[in-house]
Amino acid sequence: MKQVIQALGTKLAHDQISDNDTVRELHSKDETYQQTSLPDIVVFPKSTEDVTHIMEIAQEYQTPVTPFGVGTSLEGHVIPYKNGITIDFSLMNQILEIKEGDLLVRVQPGVTREQLNKELKKYGLFFTVDPGANATLGGMAATNASGTTTVKYGVMRDQVRDMEVVLADGSVIHTGNLAAKSASGYHLNGLFIGSEGTLGCFTELTLQVYGIPEHIVAARATFPSLTNAIEAVTSILHAGIPIARVEFVDEASVEQINKFSETNYPVKPTLFLEFHGNESGLQEDLAFSKEIMQDHGCDHFNSETDNAARNRLWDARHNLAYAYIHDYVGKKMMLTDVAVPISELANSVIYAGEELKKLAIPGGILGHVGDGNFHSLIMIDMENEEEVKKAKQFNEKVVQYALERGGTCTGEHGVGVGKKPYQRVEHGAALDVMTNIKKALDPNNILNPTKIVDIDNEDKL
Amino acid sequence: MKQVIQALGTKLAHDQISDNDTVRELHSKDETYQQTSLPDIVVFPKSTEDVTHIMEIAQEYQTPVTPFGVGTSLEGHVIPYKNGITIDFSLMNQILEIKEGDLLVRVQPGVTREQLNKELKKYGLFFTVDPGANATLGGMAATNASGTTTVKYGVMRDQVRDMEVVLADGSVIHTGNLAAKSASGYHLNGLFIGSEGTLGCFTELTLQVYGIPEHIVAARATFPSLTNAIEAVTSILHAGIPIARVEFVDEASVEQINKFSETNYPVKPTLFLEFHGNESGLQEDLAFSKEIMQDHGCDHFNSETDNAARNRLWDARHNLAYAYIHDYVGKKMMLTDVAVPISELANSVIYAGEELKKLAIPGGILGHVGDGNFHSLIMIDMENEEEVKKAKQFNEKVVQYALERGGTCTGEHGVGVGKKPYQRVEHGAALDVMTNIKKALDPNNILNPTKIVDIDNEDKL
Incomplete structure (x- = not known):
């Protein structure tokens, strides 16, 4: 590793390279229960050229490379299980260009979503994708992140027009162009998004943004049972109402919200909703949705047009994972993340809820039910082997249930x-196609090894 | 080739294999000016198993394989320049399942979009993507087709949840799942869609469908100049109005429409528009759009709510390419297909219009301007070498203009x-990544060779 540090030193400034223990420790983990592992070196590139140099050196010395944003990933993506070099993108955090006329922005990968939205607000624009965490846009692209607005605006993959990517050999490509659509060549944007650092490092992203909607109404609706709430969502989707957000939160999670965010929401199965549009269209959507929810037993409905009240509601929702973490000091968070076809949603959530009860580990169910995606969040005592085992079995059961119904292990x-143990059962022979692509683009397996695919079974955890 | 026919005969019925001259001739061309080339054999599979057998035989005898829908492609996609086997999917034309509750349908690749929509109508559903031709859904997926409703609903790639694909070695994979979103593994759906038969043959598709909107208004607006019309579109997009269709048709093309469709539209630069939504929201969108268009000099605005009148308007638009073909018997159609960022749209269309005038070849400009995508359609006398040369130079100029402004050679x-000659200039080093993927998935280059990428420069046309 000395040689690698020496080689890096010929290309990067001294303060861009660190083998300090504290720095390494900060890059050994993400936000969940996955086992930690230390990188040997952490580097802080300032430019695409820096990243190219790093990749060339990593390739020369066959050193694993793991890209790192702010470490908010939830499945161990940024943990360097084969050690080597972690590339921390925090110094590449510039918003390079806001192309108002094209509704596009060009950013470096270390820009966070909140940083971008703060800047966009000055132009009356916003970026739609909002995972709970204030993640970097590079990380969000790497994991194909999504969030509460996905039901209307789509996932990360839908927002990316172009990326600059440094490949395993240090060469630099662009994966797309700036037009709204293209049928030119293979869809590299789509392939690299969600590739979790295993095919290349993103050094620049061009993202689609939207005008802040003229009219926004947020709402909260409570139901006598989980089943009622989820069935209401299914009916809203079937009615084709262009809802902008529809989030489910179970009773245990409402309690956590109330504790952490100092709200006073009734402790009942709850939907958080939002509507965007022109004034009259929105009122009609709202009224129709309310009617549908009442048909499904909604016992309390409360809507907010005021900006501050809306923000408070969504902050409460976004902080829910942290609310659990805050309340269970010393425990680690595990999240299931299945998505299922709409027709299977109600039964899947009921199934997960019942299994969660049997588990007797603290947790709750929440999620982006408009996309058929929900999380069972559980707080595990990692010292308690029995509990860890039970939690893993629970995860497996929920995934198995979703896969048997045409869903996915991770929404x-x-x-x-x-979620690597479920890749073969989810993708079957298609996993071999993925592996072949990985081998073609990273023949020495230096890009975030151990993630997504197994190369020659050598890196099974 | 005799051996190949013999081998095919052991797996397929006699009437599923043809080397008849008329059949081969029908599979030697598409709808445009590209040079024709005959397949040696045409096969008609009835099942995935049949396709697997065909691929295994093709692999064994190193015979090129070209998939064929109904031959409506516009860049020579289905023309077998290396001869070999053409797989005609017309016998795989079953709608396998309509999953109303999931807003999904499962179809075989030979189903056409009109066939699907006719069936979906019974359920109050529709499939959004509408290229001019009544293409097969397999072909539309292979080319990532789009059309007039893309501005609201997206391209083909946005509609596909899952595909069954037979790979070069005959193995069968699924590229996705049935959930509305997924972050599981590499995005094979996205990669295979738009791969034009070069990575595999699609044998089944699961597609997203929508409820037929409750309220639909179509409209026609005329403008004193092309510039006014296009700038009106740019303003509508900037205003964030969720318009469902916005098509530009120039004066020459309106004339063709009037002749072919027996309409009596004023011969002026025209926008065809459509709005979908709830009643009051739609009225507000319509009024706002009208106001914007009037600000841009709109001199005639006419809206239609009646179903028959709307259909007549859109049929006229969809038949425009045929109108030209019908009027210029013996000539061949060439289409530019660039897409550019919104801010470049007006200037790009003006540039193409001016170059088209200089050309003095019959044609017009039309297109899906809401996506920044437009076509210059020209009718070429293929016997006139000078005209062919001028037409190719024109195509090149329009593409060059778009690429210099961040656009794409094919929307x-x-x-x-x-569009293969423009792949290197559009994609740069990314074309090598595409080539590596092609080599990894089709090492013997038997899948639709000569299309998209050049393998070892051996198959340059």
């Missing part, structure tokens, strides 16, 4: 190492 | 052979 968090 | 028709 939005990505594979990392946590 | 929706795909690469085939017609």
Whole structure:
């Protein structure tokens, strides 16, 4: 590793390279229960050229490279299980260009979503994708992140027009162009997004943004049972109402919200909703949705047009994972993340809820039910082997249930190492195609090894 | 080739294999000016198993394989320049399942979009993507087709949840799942869609469908100049109005429409528009759009809510290419297909219009301007070498103009052979990544060779 540090020193400034223990420790983990592992070196590139140099050196010395944003991933994506070099993109955090006339922005990968939205607000624009964490846009692209607005605006993959990517050999490509659509060549944008650092490092992203909607109404609706709430969502989707957000939060999670965000929401199965549009269209959507929810037993409905009140509601929702973490000091968070076809949603959530009860580990169910995606969040005592085992079995059961019904093991968090055991059963022979692509683009397997695919079974955890 | 026919005969019925001259001739061309080339054999599979057998035999005898829908492609995609086997999917034309509750349908690749929509109508559903031709859904997926509703609903790639694909070695994979979103593994759906038969043959598709909107208004607006019309579109997009269709048709093309469709539209630069939504929201969108268009000099605005009148308007638009073909018997159609960022749209269309005038070849400009995508359609006398040369130079100029402004050489028709000369300049080093993927998935280059990428420069046309 000395040689690698020496080689890096010929290309990067001294303060861009660190083998300090604290720095390494900070780059040994993400936000969940996955086992930690230290990088040998952490580097802080300031430019695409820096990244190219790093990749060339890594290739020369066959050193694993793991890209790192702010470490908010949830399946161990950024944990360097084969050690080597971690590339921390925090110094590449510039918003390079806001192309108002094209509704596009060009950013470096270390820009966070909140940083971008703060800047966009000055132009009356916003970036739609909002995972709970204030993640970097590079990380969000790497995991194909999504969030509460996905039901209307789509996932990360839908927002990216172009990326600059440094490949395993240090060469630099662009994966797309700036037009709204293209049928030119293979869809590299789509391939690299969600590749979790296993095919290349993103050094620049051009993203689609939207005008802040003229009219926004947020709402909260409570139901006598989980089943009622989820069935209401299914009916809203079937009615084709262009809802902008529809989030489910179970009773245990409402309690956590109330504690952490100092709200006073009734402790009942709850939907958080939002509507965007022109004034009259929105009122009609709102009224129709309310009617549908009442048909499904909604016992309390409360809507907010005021900006501050809306923000408070969504901050409460976004802080929910942290609310659990805050309340269970010393425990680690595990999240299931299945997504299922709409017709299977109600039964899947009921199934997960019942299994969660049996588990007797603290946790709750929440999620982006408009996309058929929900999380069972559980707080595990990692010292308690029995509990860890039970939690893993629970995860497996929920995934198995979803896969048997045409769903996916991960709707939005990505594979990392946590969902790798389910890749073969989910993808079948298609996993071999993925492996072949990985081998073609990273023949020495230096890009975030151990994630998504196994190369020659050598890196099974 | 005799051996190949013999081998095919052991797996397929006699009437599923043809080397008849008329059949081969029908599979030697598409709808445009590209040079024709005959397949040696045409096969008609009835099942995935049949396709697997065909691929295994093709692999064994190193015979090129070209998939064929109904031959409506526009860049020579289905023309077998290396001869070999053409797989005609017309017998795989079953709608396998309509999953109303999931807003999904499962179809075989030979189902056409009109066939699907006719069936979906019974359920109050529709499939959004509408290229001019009544193409097969397999072909539309292979070229990442789009059309007039893309501005609201997206391209083909946005509609596909899952595909069954037979790979070069005959193995069968699924590229996705049935959930609305997924972050599991590499995005094979996205990669295979738009791969134009070069990575595999699609044998089944699961597609997203929508409820037929409750309220639809179509409209026609005329403008004193092309510039006014295009700038009106740019303003509508900037205003964030969720318009469902916005098509530009120039004066020459309106004349063709009037002749072919027996309409009596004023011969002026025209926008055809459509709005979908709830009643009051739609009225507000319509009024706002009208106001914007009037600000841009709109001198005639006419809206239609009646179903028959709307259909007549859109049929006229969809038949425009045929109108030209019908009027210029013996000539061949060439289409530019660039897409550019919104801010470049007006200037790009003006530039193409001016170059088209200089050309003095019959044609017009039309297109899906809401996506920044437009076509210059020209009718070429293929016997006139000078005209062919001038037409190719024109195509090149328009593409060059778009690429210099961050656009793409093809918004929706795909690469085939017609847009292959622009792949290197558009994609740069990314073309090598595409080539590596092709080599990894089709090492013997038997899948639709000569299309999209050049393998070892051996198959340059």
